[in-house]
Each structure stands twice: as structure tokens, then as C-alpha cells.
Amino acid sequence: MSKFPTRRSVLRGLLAGSVVTVGLPPLECMMNASGTAYAGTVSGFPTRFGLFYWGNGNVPDFWNPTGEGFGSDWTLSEQLIALQPIKHKISVLTGLAVKVPNELPHYSGLAGILSGAPGQTTGDESTMALPTIDQVIAAEVGQNTFFPSLETSVDGGVGYSHNGPHNVNAAEESPHALFNRLFGTGFTLPGDTPIVDPKVGLRRSVLDAILDDANSLSARVGAADRARLEQHMDGIRSLEMRLARMEEDPPNLASCNYPTEPEQDYPEIDGRPQLEAKSRAMCDILVMAYACDQTRVASHWISRAVGNTLFPGAPAGHHNLTHDEPGDQPEVRAIVSQVIAEYSYFLQALDAVPEGDGTLLDHCAILATSDVSLGKTHSLENFPLIVGGSANGFFQQDMHYHSSSQENASRLMMSLTRAMGLSLASFGAQDGRVTDGLSAIEV
């Protein structure tokens, strides 16, 4: 059953000479009478999920914190030192492993951590067999917001957010385009009255008609194409829903405001991308996207698996360095430190936004991870995993959890889905599949 008018009902409206506009039920399902509280969370604010990803892993010997447990029992390592200002709101997990067979360098780890399943390969290219963690969560919590999920890319790649095989949610690579998309036409600040534009209703009738075209086509094609069209139709419905919401009052969230408008362009300097400036511009926007409840799910892709980005200061491309730099790999470590500094920036920006008695970060779980641990050997053991924010009190804070048994990293994914209010029976497939979360890091 669709909430939206069928082509027939639109046509009836058209024949009557006036456009049919069908109002959506207001979003009371997610708010209490005062318009601020969200069912099911302690704070009354929704829980948000974020994925912060970079390619090519870390150098575990310089990553793992000293000591285990809470607070002063553990200290940050060289590669994580940029997290010091926000250490009291993170959990660092070490000693976990991605359990899918390590058959495709980088991609096994990528698919293994993000989808809990082995990748699917044809020729030289691979895709995810299952949806990635952000989309597993967005499928449940994305329905209540303007955007089911957001994807942003710093190095210009499309990212790895997958709805399923060969279905990538291509990440936005321009901070300015991201700004316009979220805070341009159609955005209303809390307290302001949305502008009612007749074009919005007309756009919805166009979408409704193309949904009918997709349905008719679907009846004529084979099973694989039917599945592809079904995903296409999900996208059409999602845009229809967003248009319907444009005419409604925005959620009453006190911290919601316009983020700083980014530069039009971030050109390379000396052949090197402006990773820091670009990542920060995007994170500033994502912070407000959460604060305005435009979305509750975002993924931020710093660089690619096997990516050979020339990081500022590095003497060679990142991927080459991971394999070619001898010894303790100071150059690779310097790159990882740069990446973690951007993660720290993101967490601190979230923590700077007050929400109720706490901060926006308190209502988030931002997972930082990569596609391998030690890039040099494509190792999937001792996988890099950090969770920032307690997800409304679900996760422990200021904790270093070390597993001495290389526990399945999918268990963290399971915990994250639970933190987001999902009750899945399992996460992942084959060797990556789990049915339990990681209770040690849960409150």
C-alpha cells in the first residue's frame, strides 16, 4: 500500500482541472506534544549513526592504546593522540577481527566490516553482496527524516554505501553542492513557516507517473531487472516523501541552524587534494544535518580502499606507501594520524552542539573504521574500530576494550544496530555472520 496517489487518482484530479495534493500525516510519530521528544530515547533526542571511513588501514603497533578499561586506566597511542580532547566520549576497540575469508585484498575487509559478508566479484571489480551497515540502519530509521541517509566523499570517490549488489549510494563530493542540497531551496529553519510552492505538488505528480512507468516496465523484465527497478522505485518514493515533507513544519530543534557556507571549490595544491579543509567543510554540514534532523544516518568517506591519494606531506601515494615503506612506516603513520585528526574534528564539532542536557555527540554513534588493519599485509585481525558518542547512553565512554580472542568485528555492527533501535536476529552472512552484540562495550 502506497501512501501516495496512484496515477489514476492523479489523472482524476487532472481531469477535474486541478492538481491533486495529498498531505502526509504530520510527523507526530517522532515527537511528543512539545515537538521535541523522540520516543524511545532517554534524552528525548533521536539517536544518530555515522560512519567515518578511510582506506588502507593503520599500523596496529602504533594504534593500540596502552592499558585497558576506563578513564585513566588507558591512554591514547601515537596514531590516536588527536582524539585526546574527546577521549572521554569514545570507545576504542582492539583485538577484533573481520572473519570473512581474506580472498580479495582490501575488498574482503571492506565488505566484511561494512556488510558482515564476503564481497561479490566479477572480473577485476567487486561489489557488496549485502547492504552496508549505514543502509541496514537507514532502512529502519531513515523513513522519519528528510533524507534517509547522506553520503559524503572527501577524495572524490563514490564511497561504499550499498543498498545491495551493484547499488551504490554515490557520495556527494562537493561541499558546496552538499550545502545547497541540504540548506538550499526547500529547507526551513525551525520556527519558520515553510514556503508553499505549487511546483512541489506538480513534481510529486511527475514522480507518481514515473513510478507507474517503472511498475509497467517491471512486469515485462526478468527477475534481476525487477530487483533493480524495485530499488529505483524506492528512490522515487523517497523523493516523493521528501517533497511532501517540504510543506510541513520542520522539527522544533533548538540547535538547528545554517552551517557555514563552504567554498565553491577545493582545488588541489601542488598536486595534493585539500583533504582537511574539504573534510571539515563537509563535517560542519553533516553536524547541522543531524542537528536539524534532516537525517539520522550519514557516511563520510575520506579515501578509497587501495586509494593512492597523495596526502599532504607524504612522499608517495598512500597505497604505495603502505606496501613499499620499510620498517615502522612513519609516513603511513603520519597519514593515519591526519585521518584521525579529521575524525576528532568531526566528533568535537558534534560535541559543540548542545542538545537538551547534553550534546549532539551524546546522541550519536560515529563509527570510525577502514578496510584492513596493517595495510602492508592486508591483515583483517586487530581491525581498527572506534565508536564516538554514547548513542543516547547505549555505549560505554572513555573505554579501551581489548578482545584477547580476535572476536568477530560484526558483533560491533550488531551492537550499533541495537543502539539505533533495531532488533535484528543477525548481522552479516557466512563467516561474518553474528547473532550477538558486544555486550562489554554496552552500558
Add this chain to the structure above:
Amino acid sequence: MLRPLPLLVLALGACSTEPPAVDPPEPTLRRLTQAQYANALHDLFGEELTVTDRLEPDVPTDGLIELGASITTISPRGVELYESAAFDAAAQVMDDPAWRAEIVGCEPAGTVDAACAENFLSEFGRRAWRRPLTSDELGVWVGISGTAANELGDFWDGLEFGITGILTSPNFLYRVELGESDPDQPGGYRFSDYEMAERLSFLLWNSIPDDELLDAAEAGELTTRDGLLVQTERLLESPRAREGLRTFFRDYLELYEVEHVSKDPYLYNHWSSTIGVAAEEETLRLFEDWVFDSESDYRDLFTTTRSFVDPELAALYNVRAPSREGFEEVAFTEAAGRAGLLGHASLLAMHAHPTLSSPTLRGKFIRQTLLCQPLPPPPAGLNTAIPEADEALPTMRDRLMFHMQEESCASCHALTDPIGLGLENYDGIGRYRASENGATIDPSGDFGNGEYEFLDALELGQQVSKHPDLGPCFTSNLYRYATGHRESFGEAEAIIQLSDDFKGRRYRIAELVVDTVLSNGFRKAGAIQ
């Protein structure tokens, strides 16, 4: 000036034997690539239209974007991007009185003029969807345009909604080629006339059919061999075929990557933000010349001393620039140490690292892409570091020696490195060098077991050109590109025939294209399960 190709004669010459039957897989929808989308919009509205490149990205799969187009889907973000791209295009035209008058062809009698809208949308829809719209389909877009015009108080503003609908419908965004019952083959399927029209135009022009081609489809000519040949010949003789077949070559060699190649600017001061595009252009120009101007043997692309360079590339190649700006033909002398595609900066820079050359990547490209010899993926759990250059190991050959000495490495690297080392006289961006770290480079090698020995890059090019897998590999790739799928067992015989004919036609590419179009693989459809 393009000479008319003697296609008809040649193609009829091959007609004496019945082409092999095929048993193709189930047909699938192909999403328009970014280039196809832009070309289609330009064909519909005119070259002056600005088309955004903010669309669902192309995803190469199994080596080709065109294969990726058959399995990738349209994401929620893609829906949003296609909607705004269509509105943007429609508004550009509808906001311009002269432009819209030219495109629409009638002046509305009032704010709502269903007859004028219908007249236009029916023509526009036929071009855009590559088939006539049913009266129900037309009624929807005329209705929406009328409602919008009424609501917004302007005929043209209303028409924007009808146009956008047609351009965001799956009937535009996918190539709907699902086949019909084949009267010549009971129980089998063939592509219908309209489906053949778009198969042909996307293959040869990388865009939607023109009116003449749609008229030929309407007249039922494209399901006949002769009718198909007439239109194939017409499309190939159009200058637009150059763009179409360049797109194939660009896809096949992944030349779209060249402009994104990043190189250390301190190490490689001949690389720049513009040279990637120029390097891609060099390779495509030579290919275009091969197909349309000199009508040369495909194999000679690997040995020719001819090429086309601009001043920036001439500087990289250390040859006198043939012109002050733009591309001109150049002939490499023996002193330049460079010949054929394997001497192109595009391929040499792409198959290398930001600070280094890569014999492994270059060897892999030759074996896997040019010769279609599959290589196993590298094992995941190995230490893949190569030793640093030092006095004992000055050259890449020295540094890669351990690839050959360790059994676990050698099983794969023996297939790639000895070939790629033949290109070591070219550095990470393709500039010639005789020595590395003070030691003379030895560019000799073979393809393994002493086969296809060569002394340097020029001889390597000759060995590639003579390799028996070169022509069949090109044939298979063109077939995959044309049909949108990797060939199944049921098509093997047809491809062998095409590849034998390619040889028989002295490897002239345009003739292979015609043979491919006329083959059953291009004309017959599999059953939808």
C-alpha cells in the same frame, strides 16, 4: 574528409555462409551512461544545452562501463540528480522564447493548449524513448503539462513538467531492449525494429537514434539484414560515428581514468593538471584515424610511429611540437625510442604509480586487457612491499627480482613483470629514460618460457601486434560493449566467426563493427525467464 567506406560490398561478401546461431542470455535493461545521457539531451534540445555531469556515476564492471550499465541500478540519490538535471534542461529551453519555438514547433493558443502540447510531446517522446508513446502514456504527460500550465499560469512552465517526466521515466533512463518473438526462428527471440534502432545508434553514435533511423524502424527495415546494413552504413559514414567508436575504445582501455591520474609534481615536472586529458586525446585520435581515416590494420596500432600530440605532450616526449597549439600529427623517429600505443603517455601513466613506474601493472594491462588472458587476483595476506632502490638494486628490474625468486610471488608475477619490464625505458608518466639511479635500464624480456622475446619496447610492441590473442580479444570486447553482456557459452561460435572474419578483413576495425552488428549476437535476444 571522410571517404565512404566500402562496407556494403564487404558485408555482402561475407554473406555466402549463414552466420552462426546464438543462444544469448536473458536481455537486461542498460542504464544510460553519463555520456549517453548528455548526448541524448543534446540531440533532443541542441548542442547549446548545458548538461550537468552530476548524475548517477558510471560504474565499470568486468572491465567495461557498458557492462556495469547492465547491472547497476539507480539509487535514491540518482533519482534526485536525474530529476534536477531534467528540470534544469527543460527550463533552459522553455525560458528562451526563440529556442522553445524551434523545439516545440507550435505557438500555444492559451495558457493551456492540449493540442500543441500533445503535438510536441508525441514527437519529443518518440525521440527520447526511442519508440512511439502509447496514447495512454502520451495522455499522462499532456495531462501533467496542462495541469502544471494551469497551476503556474504559463504554457511553457507547464511543459517543463511534461518534458521532465519523459526524461526521468525509466523508459528514458534505461535502454529497454527486451526482444520479441522471432518469425525466422520458432520459439526464439529477436530484438524488435525500435530496439535495433537504439542498439545501433548507441553503438555507433553513443546516443539516441535520429528521426531517419526511427523511420526505418517504423518501416520494419531494421529486422531485415539488408535494411540494417543500409542504416549501419549511413551511421558509420556520419562524423558522429567517430565519437561513438571513440567511446568504445575509451571504455575498453579505461582511458577515462587518465585525467584522474595523480603524479608527484616534484618528481614528474612534465605532468600537469591538463596533460591527462591531452594524453587521453592522443590515444583516441590515433584510434579514430585508424578506424575512419587511414582504415588501418588494428595490429599496427602497436607498432606505428605515427601519433598526434599537442605541445605539452611533445615536451613530455621530447620531440619538436608539430604545432603551437592543439593536436597535430607527429612521426616518431628511431631516436625517440617510442612507437605504438604502448608508447602513449596515457597508458604508461595510468599503469604506474604516483611516484614510480609499474612493470606489474603494465604487464597486467597487456596480458589481461589487450590479450584477454585472465590473471588470478593477488593473494590477500602477503607482504607485497618491494625493496627500496639502493646501490645494489638501482633499477626496477633489480628491485622486482624477488618476485621471481619467491615461489608464492612468481606464480603470478612471472605472467606480468617480464612483459612490463619491456616498458621500463618509460618512467611513471611515460617519459623516456635510458637509465635509472645511474644504471642502464635493460628493457629486454619475453612472455614467459622464452616465447615472444623482445629486446626493448619497440620489439615488445611488435610481439603484441603479432600475438594470436590480440585480434580475438578486441573482437570479444567490442561484442561485450555492443551487446551489454559478457558473452555466454551459447555465443562462443558467433564470436569465433567474427574474430576469424576480422582476420580475413585484415583487421580493419570498421568492418568488424559492421560484422558485429549483422551477427546474430547483436540481433537475437534470449528468453526472459
